[in-house]
Amino acid sequence: MTTEKPQGLLLAGGAGRRVQGRDKGLLVWRGKPLVQWVAERLRPQVTTLTISCNRNRHSYDRYADRTVTDFPEQESRGPLAGILSLAPFVAREDYLLVCPCDTPLVPEDLAARLVAALESRPDLAVSYAHDARRAHYLHAVLRGDCLTSLPQYLQSGQRSVRGWYAQLATIAADFSDCPDAFANLNLGDNTE
Template identity: 40%
Template sequence: MILTEHITGLILAGGRAQRMGGIDKGLIPFHQKPLIEATLTRLKPQVGSVLINANRNITKYAGYGYPVIMDETPDFSGPLAGFSVGLKACTTPYLMTSPCDSPLLPTDLAAKLATELERGDYQLVYASSQEADGKVWAQPVFCLMRTDLQDSLDAFLQKGDLKIDRWFKELKSSTVIFDDARAFANINTPEELQSLEAASA
């Protein structure tokens, strides 16, 4: 059985946030507090330890009291670059990832992903969300993986590929469908920030 203390949570705050005018998304106010605080509040009870992947404002992120790790690749290479440094820094058997800009992430994310990982003896399990109309969307940046995937990911990145779904296809992977699509809502524009604040007031 995968216990909470077997999982390290990795918050991905290393992006460029171009659609938000380049401001650091994790530090945008959400209900008067930086977005990353809402993510931390939901993630912390689900994991044994926390890492933050950031490429800017390192001192501010370090102020939360968790190790801050930077991408080893230049140019904001996307979530897989964060996964890579997260796997290197992780000291537990499992790593669970979440972006810094999804403040309503499921409080049972780790439990459900861990159950599926064990059920099928998978290497990686990611979340999917189901819309009201029944449409299912993959949410690949919310995933639980075994930390022995470091070599596989490094080899994939060395090919110059950054597509997250392509790496997943190389693994024994599965998904868990969550029926609250809003739980995975992320903030890419000021308008999305306003509507998510209103919806979670």
């Protein structure tokens, strides 16, 4: 089992279609922006924290070690484009923890549990959370070397995270003890 923590990538680049085009990560919940909640949960679990955002970069800078944006040719390609934007900073042997910006209750041991699942077999490329009700593909740890297949997948016109994972060796990590931890807060008009 690795003793190193993974790098962290917080995905905040979405168009915010379910929240009337607002920047989801900056929506306030219980007195803080969603991105702050998630960043505070992830920070102790990772070596560095990067936020992938395509707007309001200056607002996200305070919550991460660095911010990145999608490559111009990948615009509108969804969360996989956000993951690809970090590829230049991830070595083949690194682990990368991925998490969306709108799940403020993510487990404080998310990285450790996903890394343990990933290391259960040497052939695995991705471990993702499963809460016994559904898979949470964007709560995942990826081996750095699997990112080499991502540009070709996106260039083929594909955008599905699950579809990309289907080409890789993956494992679902059991988070059935904390299903509410993955509640996706598309707040709409319910901000505080």
